[in-house]
Amino acid sequence: MAHLAIESVSLRYDDGPQVLGGVSLDLRDGEFLVVVGRSGCGKTSLLNLAAGFVPPTTGRVAVNGVAITGPGADRAVVFQDDALFPWLSTAENVALGPRLSGIGKAERRRIAENQLAIVGLEGLADRPIWRLSGGQRQRVGLARALAARPTFLLMDEPLGALDAMTREAMQELLVEVWAKSGAGVLLITHGVEEALFLATRIVVMAPNPGRIVKTLNVDFSRRRLAGESARSIKSSRDFVAMREALLDAIFEREAA
Ligand SMILES: Nc1ncnc2c1ncn2[C@@H]1O[C@H](COP(=O)(O)OP(=O)(O)OP(=O)(O)O)[C@@H](O)[C@H]1O
Ligand SMILES: [Mg+2]
Incomplete structure (x- = not known):
């Protein structure tokens, strides 16, 4: 089983402030991990570490137990702008x-x-x-x-620039492609419904320094693959309740 491990990583760019502090995160093949959090909390930085574009200041990133030293063909990246x-x-x-x-x-x-x-x-x-x-x-x-x-597919707001209808169609496509490929996916999004619809696990990050404050296990994408329609899933009671819980976690609201 392939395993990408972010181990007690902290990150500082040059002499700047600490961007990430003590982040540990595992990604295994077949998982769909979605990262959410307010702007500037370090999501892209985390993805860049996993891709090998930037080295951690402390801690390490490893694939199958071996520290990575840069980008590799095992980890494909999809950017927000298409970069074609x-x-x-x-x-x-x-x-x-x-x-x-x-x-x-x-x-x-x-x-x-x-x-x-x-x-x-x-x-x-x-x-x-x-x-x-x-x-x-x-x-x-x-x-x-x-x-x-790739063993791992890393995506930074891949659907962010699309109009709402195209975006929904692309979400369905991503679920299918993920299931067919068997890859371990790490995806960043600002869309709370998108996170819930796609993920098998969601991590919520908070800023200063960037860290993980909550983890949620989710199964809506599996329901989609089992044949339930996107509309039925997104309007279901479980989905709506999870959406509120996720919004509370992102904006650090007290749960009612
Ligand atoms: N190459 C860089 N050099 C210096 N500082 C950087 C660099 N990249 C990001 N930062 C800083 O690190 C912090 C986290 O940025 P990052 O892009 O990881 O956040 P983000 O969660 O992806 O934000 P957004 O949701 O707006 O994309 C910010 O304060 C940002 O200014
Ligand atoms: Mg970003």
């Missing part, structure tokens, strides 16, 4: 990882077409990026991350 290359076609963007690892053209094309089908973009392989909508670009970003067959 406009001079490459849709298929070439998706197969960028395979290209960098020296895989030939025909095989790259096959990988790209497979991944595009998984995210619902079959037939668009030869489109230039500038002829795709925002939601389609975000799917290309997801397909590109999946093309590397």
Whole structure:
């Protein structure tokens, strides 16, 4: 079983204040871990540590017990802005990882077409990026991350720039893709309903210094996979109660 461990990590950028203090967090394959918390509490910093973009000031980040020293193909990242290359076609963007690892053209094309089908973009392989909508670009970003067959998929507000309806459709897609891929997902969002709908576990962070103040186990995504509709889930009594509990935790309100 694959295991990404953030172990008693603290973080300071240069001479600045302490951004994270004593954070420990585990992610295993097959889990969908969602991080929420107010702006500036250190969510992106935590994801950057897990990705290996920044080293912890103290503590360590390890995969299967071995400390990481930088980014790796086992941990794919999806950013809020799609970060695609406009001079490459849709298929070439998706197969960028395979290209960098020296895989030939025909095989790259096959990988790209497979991944595009998984995210619902079959037939668009030869489109230039500038002829795709925002939601389609975000799917290309997801397909590109999946093309590397990562053990862990790290996503920083991947749906943040989308309109409400596209966002809901993408949430359903993420649940499906997560279930099919078996990857361990770490996703950051500002959407409380989004967190509840996607996660198997939610951690709430608070600022100064950034730390984890609450953990909730959730099973709404499993209900979705078992066939219950998103509408029925989001209007259910359990969902509404959890939403209030989560809002209380984020804004440190006393529970009524
Ligand atoms: N590269 C950096 N250099 C210096 N300080 C940074 C850097 N990146 C983030 N910070 C600071 O670290 C703190 C946490 O930032 P971070 O981006 O992790 O928060 P966040 O929870 O992701 O916020 P948001 O919800 O607004 O995206 C902030 O005070 C921010 O100004
Ligand atoms: Mg952020």
